[in-house]
Amino acid sequence: MNHDVLFWMNMFWVVLCAAAFGSFANVLIYRLPRMLLGEENSSRDKNTFNIAVPASFCPQCQHAIQWWLNIPLLSFIYLRGQCAYCHQPIPMRYFLVELGTVLWALLSVFWFGLTWQALSSFVFFYVLWVASWIDALYFLLPDVLNYVLLGIGLVVAMAFAHNGVGAALVDALSGAALGYVILWIPYFAYLKWRGLEGLGLGDCKLLASIGCWQGMVAVPNVLLFACVLALIFGVLVAFLRHHSVRTLKIPFGPFISAGAVIQMVLMHSHFKLFV
Ligand SMILES: [Zn+2]
Numbered sequence: 001m002n003h004d005v006l007f008w009m010n011m012f013w014v015v016l017c018a019a020a021f022g023s024f025a026n027v028l029i030y031r032l033p034r035m036l037l038g039e040e041n042s043s044r045d046k047n048t049f050n051i052a053v054p055a056s057f058c059p060q061c062q063h064a065i066q067w068w069l070n071i072p073l074l075s076f077i078y079l080r081g082q083c084a085y086c087h088q089p090i091p092m093r094y095f096l097v098e099l100g101t102v103l104w105a106l107l108s109v110f111w112f113g114l115t116w117q118a119l120s121s122f123v124f125f126y127v128l129w130v131a132s133w134i135d136a137l138y139f140l141l142p143d144v145l146n147y148v149l150l151g152i153g154l155v156v157a158m159a160f161a162h163n164g165v166g167a168a169l170v171d172a173l174s175g176a177a178l179g180y181v182i183l184w185i186p187y188f189a190y191l192k193w194r195g196l197e198g199l200g201l202g203d204c205k206l207l208a209s210i211g212c213w214q215g216m217v218a219v220p221n222v223l224l225f226a227c228v229l230a231l232i233f234g235v236l237v238a239f240l241r242h243h244s245v246r247t248l249k250i251p252f253g254p255f256i257s258a259g260a261v262i263q264m265v266l267m268h269s270h271f272k273l274f275v
Contacts, residue, residue: 019072022101061086128257135253141202153212179211225259
């Protein structure tokens with residue numbers, strides 16, 4: 001078969017699968033926090049939710065969504081960001097979550113081709129992506145996502161040591177340990193000093209999981225990127241909302257994840273900063 005045709009067919013399947021995963025990411029972002037926390041203003045949530053049941057519905061009018069109105073990316077455009085039944089706006093988030101998932105899948109294939117490395121690069125981003133949205137919306141980093149990331153990171157370390165994605169096993173284990181400790185120390189100090197949780201243990205577990213994927217040397221970089229981004233974001237938000245930076249509460253998970261993504265892009269983009 002013609003190689004160009006084959007290439008575009010493969011890309012078609014990559015985009016299709018990634019879009020489906022993006023759609024599922026929206027399900028996780030909506031349901032996982034409700035399953036873990038329950039929701040005060042809706043008695044149905046805690047008992048009637050799990051990941052698979054009930055079928056997709058509009059959060060505003062509770063109307064079940066037919067499959068042809070639930071196609072990733074396309075339905076949002078077709079419906080112009082409105083529910084087909086109650087015409088309430090659908091948050092832009094749904095579209096962005098799917099779009100980000102598809103773009104990262106394409107980037108992974110661009111880096112690694114259609115390989116297991118590309119798949120693990122995709123999985124790494126996917127878990128960070130879902131965790132970041134949940135943390136941004138609910139100030140919650142679910143343990144289940146951290147443990148999944150850590151577990152898959154260990155498997156990838158054993159499978160692909162020194163092969164593009166993932167660290168060698170010893171590096172993965174020391175990276176996980178360093179990732180945890182490097183955030184746990186300020187967490188503990190702040191708790192003793194101010195009696196407050198400035199960071200969450202979820203942040204420590206997240207950086208540990210990232211350390212397991214990227215190795216020990218990457219951990220300080222990821223943390224530095226995260227701190228700089230969080231600082232810029234905090235100052236901007238404080239300025240725009242006329243709020244004090246000192247008392248501003250921002251979730252750290254999305255910034256740790258962004259730091260890991262920057263680290264990954266720097267590791268795998270073969271451009272030279274200094275020629
Ligand atoms: Zn509706």
